[in-house]
Amino acid sequence: MLTPTLFRSLFLGGFECSTHRRHDGRRLDLIAATGHDRWAAEDYRGMLRHGIRTVRDGVRWHLIETAPGRYDWSSFLPMLRAARELDVQVIWDLCHYGFPDGIDVWRPQFVDRFARFAGAVARLVREETDAVPFFCPVNEIAYWSWAGGDRAMMNPNAEGRGWELKHQLVRAAIAGIEAVRDADPRARFVHVDPVIHVAARPERPEDQGEAAAYTRAQYQSWDMTAGELWPGLGGRPELLDVIGVNHYSDNQWFLGGGTIGRGDPHHKPFRAILADVWERFGRPILVAETGAEGDARVPWLEYVTGEVLAAVEAGVPVEGICLYPILDYPGWANERHCPVGLLGYCGEDGQRPVHRPLAEALRRLQHRIETRRLQTLRVA
Template structure:
């Protein structure tokens, strides 16, 4: 990190993530979870509610499929309430430019995908600079590893392919690299994040050797390695393109080589502790990191947050430059492939009218965990001020 242009401190250690998937699901239907949860019309109320909990940072999505009204022509006006609410409640926004969806006529291997995506990123940045005095925090493409697997190997969304995960990943990385370069040309101070799942694959038995297991675990870092120029140098990746890394971690992010998920709660102590996974990722790349998505479903949401918070506290004690935890999502969401089935995964669940119904044990857990990181916020802000003065 360049001390003359240090990573700015975030306004709170805990963050709130709002679902923004806008892809085409397995039924061939376009979904938009911002709209399904009514977040797009209740954003001011949602920000006010988070502020009361001491949360001043959010993850939001631009929804490329919604704002590109025709090729290279964009209408970002639907995002004005987000910027207005952010100013009113002093909320810092980390923007996903492409969470999971593309415009109707594009797939990552399309000849015009890169140029259209770069144009989209450039024009959103210009819109951001006109409507916010905050330093832009941008995630150009979220979870390339997952998206390429989901769309290129599992027929989960366009192009509904199999045996094409690597090809999709390669082209998504190409688009992201070109977009970052364009963004940095317009606004060198923009904070760029690369966000990927953090997983651990274990040996189920002695039918797999340690080298093969290591190879399986290394696949999760392919996209970051490409963006940072450690793989596929012909795409022009570079360490300096990315300012911070994000890792998404859920209860099912650890499984064995036979594709059986390790159960949580981890009664048999088979999981690798999250703090150890964060340690490995941090010292692989030596960049500030954020736990950009974490959360759980149903009645054990509070227990999950307590465990994650304890592990993140351990990570800080291991001198990992961890900048925050994003609870994802803070508002419940429907299933991608069945919009009538809700997940019961938010700080607030939803009733039939999309009213926010607080899940009280989760709120209590957040209240208990927040003080764990108060001193870290103060230390980090002091460090950043010292770096700027230097």
């Protein structure tokens, strides 16, 4: 039965905290754009009202490190203290695509600066709270490498350098982990990347090998962190902790394009993807991001939860499911209202409308899981 041992609730809430520069140079800050920076305490209370006691949230490096080695904590301390006062457990993203201006991501100084920053965050967190801290060192290394290193969609806006960027981000993550552990040996880490499935088109069976290789590539940043791939980067097995898997409805596609929907015979059940991750790494798993837009929110959460329960019953240790983003947000490219959250845009008083169908589905699923857990305990 799904009984988390690391997190305080089965369902988590993820606050969109991207801070990258787009291809046109504009800096995004989704914590500010959603009003979460001003209303963090009220947002955390909103999570508690829905039985969510653990969240993912972000530390905005570009706001904090105002000059090399000089840290202004004013954007972070109110969030950290609100979480402490409300007893909300947080997985803090240390680098969610964004970094301070003036750092060249391709140079060794990027790794050094990030490590010092990560260590400084860990020391501050330890000063402010006695709880065992959780961090995501560098969010979605695989996606960032593709979007920023191959497709010039975000910083560093490069093309054809995705493999190089992946190496550099893994170096930074490893250095960050070591710096955090120096500051607080209790710290735990969630290594977050998308999980995918790529299939050959039915009319092109000769592409099956290439499609399988593309699918296997999803593991590269985790393999590098564990030292199984490119060990010269400094990876070691003890650096790989909780595996955070992100999965959405468009994470499966045919080689060359075309999403594989759930009704397609080439669709791979999410339970099987989770089992593959467990078999390969043998680490606890968190569904670190999942969600859908509009009316698809409820059926998608029901599907993912059912698949996670099936995986757990088959022996896969899934620690929880993070609804992401938990707040509606303005789209990266055009600022359109993306209705994805359990909670909507906030008013001047910090209050947010609740998406009732999703709230009711969440309550049903929580009750269902708790009922099955109690039945299992009685049988035992």
